[in-house]
Amino acid sequence: MIKTHRVSIITIGDELLIGQVTDSNSARMGQLLSEIGIEVSRKWCVGDEKGEILYAMQEAQVHSDLVLVTGGLGPTKDDITKTVMAEFFGVELQFSELAFQHLKSLLDKYKVEIREMHKHQCNLPSNVEILENKLGTAPGMWAEHQGVNWAFMPGVPYEMEYILQHEVIPKLKSLGYQSKYRQTTIQTAGIGESEIAHRIEPLLIQMPEYIKLAYLPGTAIVRLRLSGIHDEPAILEQEINWYTEIIIHELDTLVLGTGNDNLPKFLGRMLKENGFYIGTAESCTGGLMAHMITSNAGSSEYFKGSVVAYTKEIKQDTLGVNTTIIKQNGVVSEQTVMQMVEGLCQKLGVDLAIASSGIAGPDGGTEEVPVGTIWLAAGNRESTITQKLQLSRDRARNIERASVMGLLLARRWLLENVHFTNK
Amino acid sequence: MIKTHRVSIITIGDELLIGQVTDSNSARMGQLLSEIGIEVSRKWCVGDEKGEILYAMQEAQVHSDLVLVTGGLGPTKDDITKTVMAEFFGVELQFSELAFQHLKSLLDKYKVEIREMHKHQCNLPSNVEILENKLGTAPGMWAEHQGVNWAFMPGVPYEMEYILQHEVIPKLKSLGYQSKYRQTTIQTAGIGESEIAHRIEPLLIQMPEYIKLAYLPGTAIVRLRLSGIHDEPAILEQEINWYTEIIIHELDTLVLGTGNDNLPKFLGRMLKENGFYIGTAESCTGGLMAHMITSNAGSSEYFKGSVVAYTKEIKQDTLGVNTTIIKQNGVVSEQTVMQMVEGLCQKLGVDLAIASSGIAGPDGGTEEVPVGTIWLAAGNRESTITQKLQLSRDRARNIERASVMGLLLARRWLLENVHFTNK
Numbered sequence: 034m035i036k037t038h039r040v041s042i043i044t045i046g047d048e049l050l051i052g053q054v055t056d057s058n059s060a061r062m063g064q065l066l067s068e069i070g071i072e073v074s075r076k077w078c079v080g081d082e083k084g085e086i087l088y089a090m091q092e093a094q095v096h097s098d099l100v101l102v103t104g105g106l107g108p109t110k111d112d113i114t115k116t117v118m119a120e121f122f123g124v125e126l127q128f129s130e131l132a133f134q135h136l137k138s139l140l141d142k143y144k145v146e147i148r149e150m151h152k153h154q155c156n157l158p159s160n161v162e163i164l165e166n167k168l169g170t171a172p173g174m175w176a177e178h179q180g181v182n183w184a185f186m187p188g189v190p191y192e193m194e195y196i197l198q199h200e201v202i203p204k205l206k207s208l209g210y211q212s213k214y215r216q217t218t219i220q221t222a223g224i225g226e227s228e229i230a231h232r233i234e235p236l237l238i239q240m241p242e243y244i245k246l247a248y249l250p251g252t253a254i255v256r257l258r259l260s261g262i263h264d265e266p267a268i269l270e271q272e273i274n275w276y277t278e279i280i281i282h283e284l285d286t287l288v289l290g291t292g293n294d295n296l297p298k299f300l301g302r303m304l305k306e307n308g309f310y311i312g313t314a315e316s317c318t319g320g321l322m323a324h325m326i327t328s329n330a331g332s333s334e335y336f337k338g339s340v341v342a343y344t345k346e347i348k349q350d351t352l353g354v355n356t357t358i359i360k361q362n363g364v365v366s367e368q369t370v371m372q373m374v375e376g377l378c379q380k381l382g383v384d385l386a387i388a389s390s391g392i393a394g395p396d397g398g399t400e401e402v403p404v405g406t407i408w409l410a411a412g413n414r415e416s417t418i419t420q421k422l423q424l425s426r427d428r429a430r431n432i433e434r435a436s437v438m439g440l441l442l443a444r445r446w447l448l449e450n451v452h453f454t455n456k
Numbered sequence: 457m458i459k460t461h462r463v464s465i466i467t468i469g470d471e472l473l474i475g476q477v478t479d480s481n482s483a484r485m486g487q488l489l490s491e492i493g494i495e496v497s498r499k500w501c502v503g504d505e506k507g508e509i510l511y512a513m514q515e516a517q518v519h520s521d522l523v524l525v526t527g528g529l530g531p532t533k534d535d536i537t538k539t540v541m542a543e544f545f546g547v548e549l550q551f552s553e554l555a556f557q558h559l560k561s562l563l564d565k566y567k568v569e570i571r572e573m574h575k576h577q578c579n580l581p582s583n584v585e586i587l588e589n590k591l592g593t594a595p596g597m598w599a600e601h602q603g604v605n606w607a608f609m610p611g612v613p614y615e616m617e618y619i620l621q622h623e624v625i626p627k628l629k630s631l632g633y634q635s636k637y638r639q640t641t642i643q644t645a646g647i648g649e650s651e652i653a654h655r656i657e658p659l660l661i662q663m664p665e666y667i668k669l670a671y672l673p674g675t676a677i678v679r680l681r682l683s684g685i686h687d688e689p690a691i692l693e694q695e696i697n698w699y700t701e702i703i704i705h706e707l708d709t710l711v712l713g714t715g716n717d718n719l720p721k722f723l724g725r726m727l728k729e730n731g732f733y734i735g736t737a738e739s740c741t742g743g744l745m746a747h748m749i750t751s752n753a754g755s756s757e758y759f760k761g762s763v764v765a766y767t768k769e770i771k772q773d774t775l776g777v778n779t780t781i782i783k784q785n786g787v788v789s790e791q792t793v794m795q796m797v798e799g800l801c802q803k804l805g806v807d808l809a810i811a812s813s814g815i816a817g818p819d820g821g822t823e824e825v826p827v828g829t830i831w832l833a834a835g836n837r838e839s840t841i842t843q844k845l846q847l848s849r850d851r852a853r854n855i856e857r858a859s860v861m862g863l864l865l866a867r868r869w870l871l872e873n874v875h876f877t878n879k
Contacts, residue, residue: 150654225568313764315746321747324742341761
């Protein structure tokens, strides 16, 4: 495979190694770079130690022509990246008046007293150019070293993202970083990885070798990525589009859509197109379905509200679930979630409701209703569809999976009950 | 610094490089290993390409005595880890009857037809020992190669975690992996990194050189980690405990607690100790506060329920916010969130409510109420405290930050209004 550029990422921090912090930074970098056609080829993650950082920098210098580094730029003693940079580049640390003026104006704004350690943060390797960080005190830095471009950013995610988007990416574009890489992602739900492979791979026999198909299984969703590198990107795009169409045609309603949108966004689009308002009545999912829906901008155009009903009393008093129904069937039952749907539609005036009730675990089950039993319902006051899940003892996974399945159930209800002009 | 063991992680997958998937696996590995005193020193992340995987394996072989690998073990064509392993170890791939029997029983259980690609999954390098994967079809593998121990696990997070906990960690213990590493984490809220440093560093002047202090800033929370390696772990522990006490004494109520518990867990403990039930009335936080609280097992002992009120009508009809109050002050106002607290306490019968109303963004603000303006309240029908946030245009960050601040506000209300016997 031809790589037009060799791009690497180094993340620095003991907290990443011992897992106190999940490295979302390098994922975000990968996303933003791939959006402009630059593919990351390697990542190193090392601790806050000189020898470790030097190792990663030396490896990256050999294996890359562009290296993005985050972490270790804060004001405190454990942040040693700049010292190591100076040694690696063979230069001195120098007090930067520019960096200090920026820091001063930021600290003044937040009425924070300037301390010695803040000044210390303005000692930068003498060969770097400052990448402005409007959101924090640690400046980003750019350096060119023996033919390799280096960008250094703080580890705070939004500061990293700000500098990457506003400083690094424009710089890369001006330096002519343009790859011959293209990709499309197809998102599917309700079908497993090997079943998809069984159905689509016979249709892809003639797909050119330079296009690769990858399966990315997630929670109840499998994403398929077609990607490739080619000297003539127009041809590449045409071929990828052709095979994307073939896959979508074969998998039909199992396809949520293309691109990187999340499930609630796909669902939101369907709701908006039909002028439907949704709401949720959540027991064991505890508000996650509402959070997933409202995490997307513009969700107020199709979401009205939710009731999280953790107790039996709230299910009865606020959602109007019948006491007898609960007595006869239990709180975790098909009848209960159906009444929760009805109650929510009436209470909040929504056109479509999703309800959940179950034992998220890890404890609390009975012989008849073991941990991981979760009932879902989606519908309105006229028609409701339900689904029973039998999941694991893993609470976080059960809550997440049930929420995703709840949103998928609402999607199914819409597909079955509403006419879609442009599916 | 002495490292008693050199432990590395390799994660494999194009999806990690282009950021379609965030690498939570290596963080979880780091957590579980550090719980038993094993510290990860390096991580490599490479794509699904032979040359790349070989590079990482060669580097890890030189720099480690234990290597954990995840990814590329699935049934589909892009999963090539096993082929590369065979080449690296200098062995052949062999059909494993043991792996096949396990796979068959799993597929039978889920009534999935056995396909050629499933059988293909049972071709393992001939030098490996199988690590049983009770949760999926891809077996884990263990190998010893020229003095280095290798463990291979699938990339699906819960399968990885299952194999790590039930197969790898017992194996490591039996092999005598025991480090001289110890650490403590102190969590603080309501104070910045440099302000903490200013207050505590003068108190730590005599702290032994082998103990390291790291600052881990998060959303409104800064964690401090004291860690070290010492030939006599008992002495190390004693020293770390001593300095932990000094820091806690200095920072007092700014300290949430020690260890890796999350904020809702700390809050939950306070609620439970006092027999308080909490609930949330959420507008712009859209259910995230409820989700954060209910993500902890046992939350039904102190959480009753929530109302997510995205529309004005739900605020009025379900939470009883006065129409005149909204007309005079706007939906995003101190008066509104105070009435939301009152309304929720009355409606759901909770002892303490948190309310939010604001413009999460990225659009929708006005000159008087710009994007990022968020009002929070916490309290009961007798007394309520409020807080106004002026955040960014970043929706996800605003929702997360406001939810964390909401929970912190509830904590402050408890500290101010309830007598704590064992703070």
